[in-house]
Amino acid sequence: MYAVWVVEHKPKSLNEVVGNRDAIQKFANWVKSWEKGVPKKRAAFLYGPPGIGKTVTVEALANDFHMEFVEKNASDYRTEDAVKRFAGLASQYGSLFGGKRIVLLDELDGLTGTADRGGVKAMTGIVKTAQCPVVLIANNAYNPRFSTLRNYCLLIEFKKPPTSEVMKHLKRICLREAIEVEENALKFIAQRSQGDVRSAVNDFQALAQGKKKLTYDDVSWLGYRDRREKIFTVLRMIIYGKTCVGAKRAVDMADVDIDMLFEWIYENVPAHLTDPHDLVRAMDALSLADVYRGRIRSTQNWGFIRYVVDFMSAGVAMARQNTKAGGWIPFKFPGRIRMLSRSKAERAMRLKIGRKIKRKCHISAVRASKEILPYLRIIFKNNADMAVGLAKWLDLEPEMIEYLAGTKKKAEAITQLIG
Ligand SMILES: Nc1ncnc2c1ncn2[C@@H]1O[C@H](COP(=O)(O)OP(=O)(O)OP(=O)(O)O)[C@@H](O)[C@H]1O
Ligand SMILES: [Mg+2]
Structure with missing residues (x-):
């Protein structure tokens, strides 16, 4: 024992x-x-x-x-x-x-x-x-x-002790148990406990007992699991909620912001509310929430946030009248966010190339990315020799060449020619 x-x-x-x-x-x-x-x-x-x-x-x-x-x-x-x-x-x-x-x-x-x-x-x-x-x-x-x-x-x-203090206590245990622990692994456990020393010690024991060494990799996966499970619980409480109060409370539990939570609900409601009448009601509630989101954006009157929260939580929960709560349907990551984050990365890349063009052509980086970049793309896709010259002249980095060429294979051909 x-x-x-x-x-x-x-x-x-x-x-x-x-x-x-x-x-x-x-x-x-x-x-x-x-x-x-x-x-x-x-x-x-x-x-x-x-x-x-x-x-x-x-x-x-x-x-x-x-x-x-x-x-x-x-x-x-x-x-x-x-x-x-x-x-x-x-x-x-x-x-x-x-x-x-x-x-x-x-x-x-x-x-x-x-x-x-x-x-x-x-x-x-x-x-x-x-x-x-x-x-x-x-x-x-x-x-x-x-x-x-x-x-x-x-x-x-008595207040929750800060992470540094929780770590102090965990370090004392490390010494006594003769376990070598990476600093950031300890920090991770301490942070996760949010000041609850008892649960930090319990987590630490579960992860470290019987080990000589504990690394960050041994513990970091927990964070991913926590976040995912948490948002799933929140979604379940909203989509399958029985009371308005419960659904609204779920919003407070979520550790994503309201806009992100909206996306999660919007993405998952159609798969879960299989009854079309329920779905209409839920989408209606979401569209009203969205109207108030728009008003907040245009007027900066954050007082509207309570209507956003009410419609997207209680409104959605009350929409379910015919759909049964039994079955197991997985929750999906919001597609719109995936798309947005992809396009965000793309915008960043275009701007980086724009800056390279700016240096040679003396126009703004934004203008370069809008007006010149499309031609570069055509050239890089179709004429490797010309692309090599341009890549050298603009001093493009490999990732930029890959973006312009569109495929890894074409990009490799160009970089090889650059030598
Ligand atoms: N500040 C702390 N320093 C060191 N160890 C602590 C600290 N807080 C909690 N612990 C560890 O967690 C265990 C539980 O702590 P304790 O019983 O004092 O919590 P509590 O604040 O009384 O909580 P509860 O409100 O649940 O009774 C302690 O036996 C100890 O091992
Ligand atoms: Mg006590």
Whole structure:
């Protein structure tokens, strides 16, 4: 059995916790202030997204400060009775064995429904009278159910650590596990986790365990898979969406911009909505979205963007009334984008050749690419000897010759003659 790295390489001391330096300092200062007597706020409320080190900070601090660490989880404070059962713990700073005590009430988000309201109320009671530091943790401290409780707490926000900090933690694991890892492979894993240290460590273990060396090539393919799967999920949520809200939420999930997403939807709707009436409705919605896109372009009034989003997501989702959601139809990359990007590369090439012509003929590169380039193409396709002279005179690069000649074979013939 392999050990789980998030447990195995969990920070034991505060200086091993990466990121959130200010928050950790604030927290440590507050705990220290208890030495001088009960502070105004008897509880600290740490909050922030998952996997960034909230729980581990409290554990590491208790370790550094040699405190008795008492941890309670959601199941311990569902009801008023349950909370009261451990209330006594918080009524003493010094523990039986002479050390100081710190009480952690973790994962408060777990409290839901009216049955738990008593729990929060009882918890507030404990916090008001606590004789030792009480720490509360939740992802969202601004949940209305904590509004009273919050008043008695020192609020400390934990943010997602930047990539460089996540990498620091991964590097420490590399050293301990004696794995040699390419810097950009680590960076890739760290970036992908978007500040969630727990998932970065889990990904890293999945990819690196049992290896002596991890290269960028070993990990980079994941990015491609992520992006593709993500856009497919988004498309599925829109085309097969059952509610307007769900379809609109899908737009927020997409990590492509609105125009690109529009192309994806436009490309894939016809293959998926097999019922013609559904398809008409969906195309109608898309055409309305497109009208607003046009208005944004011409007026720069970005307020219209909400209509674009509504029509292309909710509008498309509501169009499906007869088509069944069962079958599996693959999603296609938008053809229009493929065409545009090809023509973009082509425009760039024409301009490059235009610049070469400009130098010799003293006309603008754009004009050269429009007026002279077409003749060059005819010459390069049909008269290799003349092409050789021109290619030398204009100092054309091989890729330009290939573009003008149209085929690799003809281009080779010309370059060979150039020698
Ligand atoms: N900032 C960090 N520095 C080092 N390791 C971390 C950090 N954040 C998370 N980890 C690793 O991820 C594991 C989970 O972190 P932790 O339990 O502290 O997350 P959390 O912020 O409490 O998340 P949740 O909101 O899901 O409870 C830790 O045991 C540790 O291995
Ligand atoms: Mg936690």
